[in-house]
Amino acid sequence: MTAAKSPDALSPAEALKREAAARALDYVRSGMKLGLGTGSTAKHFVDLLAQRVAQGLEVVGVPTSEATRAQAESLGVPLATLDEHPVLDLVIDGADEIGPDFSLIKGGGGALLREKIVATAAQQMIVIADASKKVARLGTFPLPIEVVDFGVAAIRRSIDKAARAAGCQGLLTLRRRPDGHVFVTDQGHLILDAAYLSISDPATLAARLSEVPGVVEHGLFINLASRVILAGADGVTVLDRA
Numbered sequence: 333m334t335a336a337k338s339p340d341a342l343s344p345a346e347a348l349k350r351e352a353a354a355r356a357l358d359y360v361r362s363g364m365k366l367g368l369g370t371g372s373t374a375k376h377f378v379d380l381l382a383q384r385v386a387q388g389l390e391v392v393g394v395p396t397s398e399a400t401r402a403q404a405e406s407l408g409v410p411l412a413t414l415d416e417h418p419v420l421d422l423v424i425d426g427a428d429e430i431g432p433d434f435s436l437i438k439g440g441g442g443a444l445l446r447e448k449i450v451a452t453a454a455q456q457m458i459v460i461a462d463a464s465k466k467v468a469r470l471g472t473f474p475l476p477i478e479v480v481d482f483g484v485a486a487i488r489r490s491i492d493k494a495a496r497a498a499g500c501q502g503l504l505t506l507r508r509r510p511d512g513h514v515f516v517t518d519q520g521h522l523i524l525d526a527a528y529l530s531i532s533d534p535a536t537l538a539a540r541l542s543e544v545p546g547v548v549e550h551g552l553f554i555n556l557a558s559r560v561i562l563a564g565a566d567g568v569t570v571l572d573r574a
């Protein structure tokens with residue numbers, strides 16, 4: 333097991349993520365069943381949570397990815413499956429973009445399907461992020477769309493049509509790993525990253541994409557997050573959805 337980097341050794345960007353993650357611990361109580369998000373910000377949270385667990389905090393975590401499972405396990409955080417605990421008290425997760433009304437783009441790390449299932453099972457979702465993730469309009473970050481690996485060319489065409497009906501147009505890129513191999517999700521699916529640039533009506537786009545056969549899930553999280561913790565140069569801000 334690798335020792336966690338001391339916060340002093342973190343880059344400024346990582347230090348902000350860690351600050352947001354640390355504030356999220358204020359909302360964790362002993363006895364909670366906790367969804368554990370995926371990504372570099374959620375990783376800080378799991379790291380800090382493990383320190384509290386070592387000091388006696390009693391929680392059970394449900395990870396949203398194999399990566400988070402491996403990290404939490406290695407740090408001694410007690411884990412369970414969503415089948416064992418289908419209702420969670422809280423999920424803490426990162427996001428790629430946070431728009432108005434806390435609509436989110438998620439899935440940059442490829443865990444959007446499990447993340448959305450876990451967020452839907454949780455009574456509350458808290459998003460942790462550095463302040464740069466807050467945007468006036470979603471879409472600069474390419475929207476991850478998880479698809480089955482059958483008929484991808486046809487699925488692409490259907491996605492284009494559905495997106496146009498929601499006022500969006502943009503290139504779909506099949507996600508690859510840094511070594512060039514096609515990226516495969518924990519559930520064995522592919523990801524198309526949609527460069528829509530500007531999503532004027534996230535709820536409509538979400539509904540249209542969900543209707544496309546072959547689309548397993550998309551990274552638009554609507555009405556799921558109720559609190560956002562942002563860390564920026566001016567400190568940490570906690571925002572609650574109206």
Ligand SMILES: O=C(CO)[C@H](O)[C@H](O)COP(=O)(O)O
Binds near residue numbers: 370371374439441442
């Ligand atoms: O949705 C996610 C993974 O599927 C992440 O939460 C999102 O990509 C943000 O990651 P990071 O904290 O590394 O910026």
